[in-house]
Amino acid sequence: MAGNKLNKNNRPAATITNQEKTLKGSDFIVSKTDTKGVIIYCNQIFTSLAGYSASDIIGSNHNLIRHPDMPRLAYKIAWDRIKAKKEFFGFVKNLCADGGYYWVFAYITADLDNNGNIIGYTSVRRKPPQSAIHTITPIYQKLLDAERRGGIDASQKLLDDMLNKQGVSYDEFIITLQKDIKV
Numbered sequence: 001m002a003g004n005k006l007n008k009n010n011r012p013a014a015t016i017t018n019q020e021k022t023l024k025g026s027d028f029i030v031s032k033t034d035t036k037g038v039i040i041y042c043n044q045i046f047t048s049l050a051g052y053s054a055s056d057i058i059g060s061n062h063n064l065i066r067h068p069d070m071p072r073l074a075y076k077i078a079w080d081r082i083k084a085k086k087e088f089f090g091f092v093k094n095l096c097a098d099g100g101y102y103w104v105f106a107y108i109t110a111d112l113d114n115n116g117n118i119i120g121y122t123s124v125r126r127k128p129p130q131s132a133i134h135t136i137t138p139i140y141q142k143l144l145d146a147e148r149r150g151g152i153d154a155s156q157k158l159l160d161d162m163l164n165k166q167g168v169s170y171d172e173f174i175i176t177l178q179k180d181i182k183v
């Protein structure tokens, strides 16, 4: 029952720690949600990394594993893309039930019915290269600081300015970082 499910507001407050869990190069973390982001399927690697049972996770909103170090802008970009039936790629730091974290390179896309209507979303995640995490961590910190000062408009402007300066699109920037993978 949805009312019994965990969400980031009613889950037991775990102390955030610096305990990192890492994926193997062969791991794929998979989850599927309904149109609102409520999880309807996840694979075993998802549950073991996040530290929840499948019955805790199924029926919970995906923000169950949202990490406070992540800027809101990352999720806004994701939702804007997938609602428009475009693919999203990005680096995401996720929260484990015990307060630890794990980084992923995430792909999210809409699931369509025969008429092209969105009926849910699917995400597949892989191990990101350490160099990408090294690059993205201070950028997310700056975006988070901008959000605290001036909201999501401020972090969007910061990201746009950074990408313009480098002359790349968001997708080009992200894919370049992921290509550095050594597993």
Ligand SMILES: Cc1cc2nc3c(=O)[nH]c(=O)nc-3n(C[C@H](O)[C@H](O)[C@H](O)COP(=O)(O)O)c2cc1C
Pocket (backbone or CB within 6 Å): 031, 032, 033, 036, 037, 061, 062, 063, 064, 065, 066, 067, 075, 092, 094, 108, 109, 121, 122, 123
């Ligand atoms: C298929 C799918 C997968 C998602 N995967 C994650 C994820 O791994 N981690 C995460 O924090 N949010 C993920 N989200 C985004 C969440 O739905 C949510 O927007 C995000 O956690 C921010 O939540 P908040 O706005 O309530 O703070 C995913 C969404 C979808 C549709």
